[in-house]
Amino acid sequence: MSRQLQAIRGMNDVLPAQIAPWQHLERVTRELFAAYGYEELRVPVVEHTELFKRSIGEYTDIVEKEMYTFTDSGGDSLTLRPEATAGILRAAIANGLLRGARLKLWSAGPMFRHERPQKGRYRQFHQIDLEALGFAGPDIDIELIALTARLWRRLGIDRVRLQLNSLGTPEARHAYRETLVRYLRRHEAALDEDSRRRLEGNPLRILDSKNPAMRAVIDGAPLLTEHLDPESKQHFATLCGALDALGIRYEINPRLVRGLDYYSRTVFEWVTDALGSQDAVCSGGRYDGLVAQLGGEPTAGIGCAMGVERVVALLEQAGSVPATASPQVYILASGARAELEALQVAERLRDAPANLRVQINLGGGNFKAQFRRADKSGAALALVLGDEELQRGVAAVKPLRREAGQSDCPLAELPARLISMLKE
Ligand code: ATP
Ligand code: MG
DSSP states (O other): OOOOOOOOTTBOOOOGGGOHHHHHHHHHHHHHHHHTTOEEOOOOSEEEHHHHHHHHOTTSHIIIIIOEEEEOTTSOEEEEOSOSHHHHHHHHHHTTOOTTOOEEEEEEEEEEOOOOOBTTBOSEEEEEEEEEESOOOSHHHHHHHHHHHHHHHHHTOOOEEEEEEEOOOHHHHHHHHHHHHHHHHHTGGGOOHHHHHHHHHOGGGGGGOOOGGGHHHHHHSOOGGGGOOHHHHHHHHHHHHHHHHHTOOOEEOTTOOOSSTTOEEEEEEEEESSSTTOOEEEEEEEOTTHHHHTTSOOOOEEEEEEEHHHHHHHHHHHTOOOOOOOOSEEEEEOSHHHHHHHHHHHHHHHHSTTOOOEEEOOSOOOHHHHHHHHHHHTOSEEEEEOHHHHHTTEEEEEESSSSOOOEEEEGGGHHHHHHHHHHO
16 A cells, blocks of 8 residues: 555645534635625735735845745745735735725635744634725725624624724834834844844834744833824724714723834734734734735725634634534435436426435345435434335335424425425
8 A cells, every 4th residue: 555645734624524613614704804895806826926025025024934935847936825814915916906996805715834833823824804895994994894893793703802902104214113123122132043134124123023032122122002102092092982882892002003014003913812922813903004015006005814713713612503404314225216307306306496415325235224325424314215115106205303203295396395304
């Protein structure tokens, strides 16, 4: 026997027994996003490496060490997307969607980051993304956060908290950056290697460090919130006031800077204490300069991304996923003639407007074995076609989930009879 091939570390199969919460999440988000006027778009999973360098920023964990980058046989440097915003904006710009328009978009699919795999952190993981382009806010910021809050309610997930911060305008951040660098230089001895490198390139990133040894330096750093420009302050105050009015609870976290470079003003993160150290469930923020940075007309933007694996884990914990639907009818047949008749009956039942879920016994077997399979399938009714029944133009119907005997039903009356029995 040849050697079995393994999946790549950190890249998971989602098996049929695990799929229910995924499909539930997909159904609920699709419906909810439509209700808020978001339209779906689908973009490639591979892009030119430069797109991510230019948008996410060179001095970020993602670009410095997490990207799957390769040279294709044509000599181009390509990267498996580590996040969705860059590709979505590229698509909007390249397809001329932005001209004077205001867009609400959503997209979903796999992302790739070369991180250390652990529970809730994978190398191929999935995100559901929302992006709103052409809205300067803060009304759209409010609506987007309200949408995510509603999503958790619909999913029956309550162990999440909302954290909020404002990063101000690039100018305000620039002024703050100098204050921060002065502070960090005074504590240079306490900085780790990543942080020393970022001191020049992007000192704000240091505040996003996950290294526990950096905690004390970070906690003592001056706050960006105290250096906000008046307009950003007003934007943030309006957002907070509206969330209060809508009854959406939040915590202001002045240390929330987010791991990507392109954010401005509002940033937010839904966090949980239910998943151990992987606490970020849905993260987002405003990125007003990004479209221009990628070569489009200056366009305001805000978006967020949720980690599907983490939401799925929360759904499993909450036990709020509806059970997958079992077949309603399982057809048993014995003998060549009956088996052919069973296939025809099954197709006729599937034609009925009730959209019945019908499974047929494939691969033969005696009736005892077939009844075992019928029972295991979870079907409500068994439909038995044997030679003797066919002679008489009937099939036998037997409820499998309640005490009731078998009864005959003329083949022509089958769909109606089964539908009415399913209602009993
Ligand atoms: P973290 O702080 O956990 O590394 P992040 O700030 O890198 O998250 P984002 O880039 O904002 O995450 O991605 C949005 C969401 O995608 C996160 O809130 C998280 O739920 C999920 N996510 C990010 N990286 C991973 C991963 N490697 N595996 C699974 N989910 C992830
Ligand atoms: Mg990360």
